[in-house]
Amino acid sequence: MTKEDNRFIPVHEGDREPLFETRNRTGGVIAFRVFAASVFASICSIWFYRLTVPVEIDENQTGFLRFIRLVMLILEIWFGFYWLIIQSLRWNPVWRFTSTDTLSRRHGNDLPKLDVFVCTADPVIEPPLMVVNTVLSTLALDYPPEKLAVYLSDDGGSQLTFYALSEAAEFAKTWVPFCKKFDVEPRSPAAYLSSKANGLDTAEAVEVAELYKEMADRIETATKLRRVPEEALFKYGDGFAQWDSDATQRNHGTILQILVDGRKEKTVSIPTLVYLSREKRPEHHHNFKAGSMNALLRVSSKISCGRIILSLDCDMYVNNSKSAREALCILLDEKQGKEIAFVQFPQFYDNLTRNDLYGSMMRVIAHVEFNGLDGNGGPFYIGTGCFHRRDVICGKKYGDDEEEEESEEVQEILESEMIKALANCTYEKNSQWGKEMGVKYGCPVEDIVTGLSIQCRGWKSAYLTPKRKAFLGVAPTNLHQMLVQQRRWSEGNFQIQLSEYSPVWFGQGKIGLGLIVGYCCYGFWAPSSLPLLVYSVLTSLCLFKGIPLFPKVLSSWFIPFGYVTVAANAYSLAEFLWCGGTLRGWWNEQRMWLYRRTSSFLFGFMDTVLKKLGVSESAFAITAKVAEEEAAERYEKEVMEFGVESPMFLLLGTLGMLNLFCLAAAIMRLVMTSREDVQTMGMQFVITGLLVVLNLPLYEGMLLRKDKGKMPLSVTVKSVVLALSACTCIAFL
Numbered sequence: 001m002t003k004e005d006n007r008f009i010p011v012h013e014g015d016r017e018p019l020f021e022t023r024n025r026t027g028g029v030i031a032f033r034v035f036a037a038s039v040f041a042s043i044c045s046i047w048f049y050r051l052t053v054p055v056e057i058d059e060n061q062t063g064f065l066r067f068i069r070l071v072m073l074i075l076e077i078w079f080g081f082y083w084l085i086i087q088s089l090r091w092n093p094v095w096r097f098t099s100t101d102t103l104s105r106r107h108g109n110d111l112p113k114l115d116v117f118v119c120t121a122d123p124v125i126e127p128p129l130m131v132v133n134t135v136l137s138t139l140a141l142d143y144p145p146e147k148l149a150v151y152l153s154d155d156g157g158s159q160l161t162f163y164a165l166s167e168a169a170e171f172a173k174t175w176v177p178f179c180k181k182f183d184v185e186p187r188s189p190a191a192y193l194s195s196k197a198n199g200l201d202t203a204e205a206v207e208v209a210e211l212y213k214e215m216a217d218r219i220e221t222a223t224k225l226r227r228v229p230e231e232a233l234f235k236y237g238d239g240f241a242q243w244d245s246d247a248t249q250r251n252h253g254t255i256l257q258i259l260v261d262g263r264k265e266k267t268v269s270i271p272t273l274v275y276l277s278r279e280k281r282p283e284h285h286h287n288f289k290a291g292s293m294n295a296l297l298r299v300s301s302k303i304s305c306g307r308i309i310l311s312l313d314c315d316m317y318v319n320n321s322k323s324a325r326e327a328l329c330i331l332l333d334e335k336q337g338k339e340i341a342f343v344q345f346p347q348f349y350d351n352l353t354r355n356d357l358y359g360s361m362m363r364v365i366a367h368v369e370f371n372g373l374d375g376n377g378g379p380f381y382i383g384t385g386c387f388h389r390r391d392v393i394c395g396k397k398y399g400d401d402e403e404e405e406e407s408e409e410v411q412e413i414l415e416s417e418m419i420k421a422l423a424n425c426t427y428e429k430n431s432q433w434g435k436e437m438g439v440k441y442g443c444p445v446e447d448i449v450t451g452l453s454i455q456c457r458g459w460k461s462a463y464l465t466p467k468r469k470a471f472l473g474v475a476p477t478n479l480h481q482m483l484v485q486q487r488r489w490s491e492g493n494f495q496i497q498l499s500e501y502s503p504v505w506f507g508q509g510k511i512g513l514g515l516i517v518g519y520c521c522y523g524f525w526a527p528s529s530l531p532l533l534v535y536s537v538l539t540s541l542c543l544f545k546g547i548p549l550f551p552k553v554l555s556s557w558f559i560p561f562g563y564v565t566v567a568a569n570a571y572s573l574a575e576f577l578w579c580g581g582t583l584r585g586w587w588n589e590q591r592m593w594l595y596r597r598t599s600s601f602l603f604g605f606m607d608t609v610l611k612k613l614g615v616s617e618s619a620f621a622i623t624a625k626v627a628e629e630e631a632a633e634r635y636e637k638e639v640m641e642f643g644v645e646s647p648m649f650l651l652l653g654t655l656g657m658l659n660l661f662c663l664a665a666a667i668m669r670l671v672m673t674s675r676e677d678v679q680t681m682g683m684q685f686v687i688t689g690l691l692v693v694l695n696l697p698l699y700e701g702m703l704l705r706k707d708k709g710k711m712p713l714s715v716t717v718k719s720v721v722l723a724l725s726a727c728t729c730i731a732f733l
């Protein structure tokens with residue numbers, strides 16, 4: 001709705017209080033823009049310097065130096081351009097403030113039906129006990145139980161997960177009323193019972209704790225033994241009967257079991273609970289999480305058909321039981337809310353250490369950049385912690401005004417076999433599922449591309465960050481997992497950039513320029529690896545060789561270089577601290593950006609190129625949610641975990657060693673012969689020096705540590721050999 005339209009809203013409508021409010025940043029906007037302008041001016045002078053100031057004549061090597069100059073120019077143009085586009089994320093941030101009280105007053109318990117989708121895929125790296133804690137936290141949402149249905153999609157097709165869920169269905173009968181009676185937070189039993197503030201002093205609380213512990217023990221024992229206990233096989237027999245004797249994770253029929261059926265009972269105290277494992281056959285591509293989301297969309301439409309859908313990863317429990325009501329403040333708002341398709345909450349974690357060693361939290365993205373996106377048309381859909389409108393995710397355009405009225409007649413209870421057919425491999429053949437309908441296929445970040453296409457159909461989205469964090473997940477606890485996850489993300493985002501859905505050409509005219517640029521900021525993650533890689537190698541090698549790349553420290557041309565470096569870093573630090581981080585946390589994040597860019601993003605880039613050439617297919621490597629004990633201890637102590645042999649580590653190791661050797665050689669030269677170097681190569685000393693200091697934990701892992709989390713010897717040896725050979729080659733050039 002445009003601003004002008006507001007004049008035509010009748011007065012009696014106007015005095016209805018809105019359910020939410022959108023606020024801009026009040027102070028500091030002008031200051032920020034002046035600052036940004038000053039940085040940009042310096043960037044322009046750097047470009048100008050590269051273009052105009054001639055290379056000092058060096059008789060034999062002029063051509064070579066010119067070439068290096070040109071490379072530096074190209075890199076600096078790229079960095080400047082990238083800096084410019086990420087300012088779009090800071091230009092116009094907004095914050096949303098909801099009023100759940102107004103919602104309750106206006107709607108009481110007359111809320112739309114809500115379906116919660118939880119996805120899991122592997123009982124080994126996603127332990128069933130964790131999964132059912134997530135499920136239990138959603139069952140206990142502050143929401144009328146007859147309006148709520150929770151679906152667990154199990155791509156692992158695992159009897160263990162099914163068993164755990166059956167146990168959870170029993171436990172829910174105690175847990176849900178308990179939560180509501182005592183207004184418990186958080187409502188994941190494991191998180192609640194382990195939190196210090198739980199005040200377990202009532203008799204009821206002690207009883208619940210005991211019941212939980214018994215259930216947890218049974219589930220964990222079964223998981224450990226990889227076998228469901230006999231009595232359970234008997235007790236939940238009609239569920240287990242759906243597993244054929246030869247069923248495997250990749251080859252089995254659809255399994256559907258409604259564990260709690262809210263449709264049958266008139267007064268229900270706990271929500272509907274459904275287990276679904278869609279059919280999997282080796283000859284059919286299953287499209288990973290996107291495939292299971294679409295199966296859930298169809299199956300749920302025949303069971304509860306909630307108008308609102310919450311999608312969650314299996315490790316992401318509800319930390320704020322009001323989160324559904326928070327989201328509804330936006331989706332049910334009569335005015336501004338009408339144009340909003342989905343409400344995204346940030347992805348926060350509950351297993352982070354104080355200084356967030358692996359920068360998992362992406363603090364600035366969650367606290368600044370997504371608010372910036374929201375101001376430009378709406379945050380991305382990031383797969384978890386997101387409330388959708390069913391009709392929109394199923395393909396409805398904005399402005400198609402079929403009234404989304406809830407059919408009050410209870411869905412006739414269809415034969416379960418008919419519903420099961422909706423989750424079969426062949427169901428989607430020749431249909432629009434995965435294309436125009438539901439979650440899109442073919443992209444490792446199915447969430448981002450789906451959100452983009454919704455926005456391109458005219459919808460907006462909203463970003464909500466209530467005081468009490470809405471959802472908490474599990475962040476990767478080792479470097480390799482982290483890099484693999486980021487590789488998938490960067491690959492996915494870059495693929496979107498090149499695909500027919502590219503925000504640049506597909507989004508043109510459908511979403512605002514600010515949002516297009518916002519998508520590009522993340523879409524360019526993968527290609528941004530190359531400039532950084534070249535830049536860091538070139539600065540180090542030229543330092544080693546004694547070739548100056550930057551103006552002399554005392555010349556006036558040095559000022560813009562110095563200013564940009566200091567200003568950009570100081571700003572980034574200030575922003576990080578403002579978002580609640582620590583100084584060390586910032587430093588750790590700088591290291592992680594370096595590692596991501598020089599390994600994950602580079603591999604993500606190559607994966608994308610190979611895929612485009614048809615050489616390989618992209619996969620979805622699931623992130624492990626558990627670590628073995630010693631590794632977990634190191635994580636708690638914030639000791640970086642290497643441990644595995646990986647080409648990404650080889651690359652990081654080689655680059656790290658290269659920086660170290662170059663710096664060492666340059667310092668030696670400085671001490672022995674040429675004092676002049678401080679003047680001519682000051683900037684290179686600073687850059688390479690910083691890289692070396694950032695890399696300290698890497699050197700430690702390669703050279704000093706003895707524990708299992710150190711860098712494997714083979715990687716260390718290869719890295720040293722590669723770095724030494726590079727230096728030798730350059731020395732003789």
Ligand SMILES: O=c1ccn([C@@H]2O[C@H](COP(=O)(O)OP(=O)(O)O[C@H]3O[C@H](CO)[C@@H](O)[C@H](O)[C@H]3O)[C@@H](O)[C@H]2O)c(=O)[nH]1
Nearest residue numbers: 119120121155288289313314382383384444445485622623
């Ligand atoms: O074939 C699959 C693969 C994964 N999943 C589920 O997808 C979720 C996300 O997988 P995870 O390994 O935890 O990946 P993350 O990188 O942590 O996930 C982020 O990034 C993904 C896209 O890359 C999004 O789908 C997620 O929602 C978002 O949290 C988990 O619940 C999995 O069980 C499936 O259901 N089927």
Ligand SMILES: [Mn+2]
Nearest residue numbers: 313315474623
């Ligand atoms: Mn995850």
